[in-house]
Amino acid sequence: MLKNFKVLPLLAAVVGILSASCSKNNGKEEPAPEPAPEYPTAPVQGELQVHFDASTIELARVDSGYVVLQREGNGLQYLKRFTKGNHLLRIDIDGMAEGQYSASFVIDMKLKNDNKVIWRQFRVKKDLRLVQTGVAVKAPLNELKKEWKPYVVLSDATRSFQLTVPMDCSDPYFEFLRRDPKWDYVHFERAAYKRTGPNSKTPLGAKSFECANGECFDGNGFIIDSKIFEDWSGNISAYPWDNAEIFLILLNEDTGNDLTILHSFDIPDVL
Known part of the structure; x- marks a missing residue:
């Protein structure tokens, strides 16, 4: 037991030296912590977007996705494929008629092992109002019984x-x-x-x-x-x-x- 009491002061001294060394950092100031990601929260003019954040599936593992839009009272369907942005997927709706639409979203996501023949797919069907000021939808959560x-x-x-x-x-x-x-x-x-x-x-x-x-x-x-x-x-x-x-x-x-x-x-x- 006596040896333990001799070691503890030495450990304290070493920790103190390391702490002092880290704090000084060779006379340089510690780098500022990285800012938190700026997740999208609002619609963007002329776009329909799917927004990703810390609570959703990872955008980095999304392989592809699309949405099929059908305007109320019109049998025509519009298939539009998403492109990736900063924490979002987007399609251009500029020029599309405003109004009520049914929207069927599909997102394909790679497994963690990047399996090429087995993957995950998330689907949701929504009724939404398409407006040129933009439309925003939240991405899927990593949970079973949710909207997607x-x-x-x-x-x-x-x-x-x-x-x-x-x-x-x-x-x-x-x-x-x-x-x-x-x-x-x-x-x-x-x-x-x-x-x-x-x-x-x-x-x-x-x-x-x-x-x-x-x-x-x-x-x-x-x-x-x-x-x-x-x-x-x-x-x-x-x-x-x-x-x-x-x-x-x-x-x-x-x-x-x-x-x-x-x-x-x-x-x-x-x-």
């Missing part, structure tokens, strides 16, 4: 297909786009779990969908459905699930070529 809905998107390097599934297991919706007709067999499964430890979890239920011979696709190569997983989603919504899996098998029945993807994610971190 988060989705998992699975694809491949050539974008021969795209499967889009809500991250919320209580939502039965899904859509599958087949761009390459070689995929004539599809097996798709959703499963929910409750984590019991870092490497363990309890299954709460799973449901699968199967389509053979390409018979489920419409003329544009889509399967869009909210009924197939409806019972499963209703049952899972009663459980405190916090992990989910999406399992996909694609097959060309003539050649035997196949593709398998398994993606697992945790809640509440939707990214």
Whole structure:
């Protein structure tokens, strides 16, 4: 114990020397702290903007986005792709007629590991008044049950297909786009779990969908459905699930070529 009392004064002296050295900084003043980011708060003339701040998803990981605008009483739709600004996404609305519009926003966001074939997508549909003084909308939050809905998107390097599934297991919706007709067999499964430890979890239920011979696709190569997983989603919504899996098998029945993807994610971190 006596040695401890001898060491403490020495430590205090060393800390004091380091503190004095840091404060003097070779006779130079300490650099001023970096100012807090100036997040956008107000609309800008002639633009529709999506504003990002410390509470939203990271703009740096946004890959792309667009909005589809349709004026009330007019069947015409306008698809406009966003460009990035300082803490915002923007489109030009200069010259568009003012009035009430329905606006469907879509933002694609890269995963933290920059996976090229799996990403997140955020969607929201709003009724808004388009005015030339500008329109501002807040970006998505990194949370599940908020205004913007988060989705998992699975694809491949050539974008021969795209499967889009809500991250919320209580939502039965899904859509599958087949761009390459070689995929004539599809097996798709959703499963929910409750984590019991870092490497363990309890299954709460799973449901699968199967389509053979390409018979489920419409003329544009889509399967869009909210009924197939409806019972499963209703049952899972009663459980405190916090992990989910999406399992996909694609097959060309003539050649035997196949593709398998398994993606697992945790809640509440939707990214």
